Amino acid sequence: MQRITVTLDDTLMEELDKVMAQRGYQNRSEAIRDLARAGLKTMKVSDQPDQPCVGALVYVYDHDSRELSKRLTRHSHAHHHLTLSTLHVHLDHDSCLEVALLKGKGGEIQEFATDVTSERSVRHGQLVLVPETGQERSTEHHHQK
Structure with missing residues (x-):
């Protein structure tokens, strides 16, 4: 696993923290990983219409x-x-x-x-x-x- 640094504005961070609380994430890394996976799946479908x-x-x-x-x-x-x-x-x-x-x-x-x-x-x-x-x-x- 790799460690990265990401900068988010305050409004986006507040939204992320709300999602974490609603879904019971233990930490921001778990939440961001799930959101990244979901985003990548969406992009894969958009970029590959024959998928x-x-x-x-x-x-x-x-x-x-x-x-x-x-x-x-x-x-x-x-x-x-x-x-x-x-x-x-x-x-x-x-x-x-x-x-x-x-x-x-x-x-x-x-x-x-x-x-x-x-x-x-x-x-x-x-x-x-x-x-x-x-x-x-x-x-x-x-x-x-």
């Missing part, structure tokens, strides 16, 4: 918006090869939440997410994208005894 990934796209939309449901369905059908599963929840009289679990090339998943979340009357959208590793792609599944 196999799994993802969850969560979005909230106004179900009464003219033709929106049809447009969202068209996006889903156009990217059906990415979709593992979807969940649809009625939040209230006007709002629906959908979660789409996706698997495929990172660039294609990001493109699908952008198409969906940029639709008019989609109020919120967030994609969590995780690159697959060689171990995760294995077709064998083992449990420890």
Whole structure:
């Protein structure tokens, strides 16, 4: 392990300390290592659009918006090869939440997410994208005894 020195402004340090307290980190090094790993995974997916990934796209939309449901369905059908599963929840009289679990090339998943979340009357959208590793792609599944 290597030791480095990093300079952070006070505001960023306060945010880091809050994250440490919320997540129970023992020290700043642990927190910074986890944040660095997460950032590197995100960059890897962005820099390598062919990287196999799994993802969850969560979005909230106004179900009464003219033709929106049809447009969202068209996006889903156009990217059906990415979709593992979807969940649809009625939040209230006007709002629906959908979660789409996706698997495929990172660039294609990001493109699908952008198409969906940029639709008019989609109020919120967030994609969590995780690159697959060689171990995760294995077709064998083992449990420890």
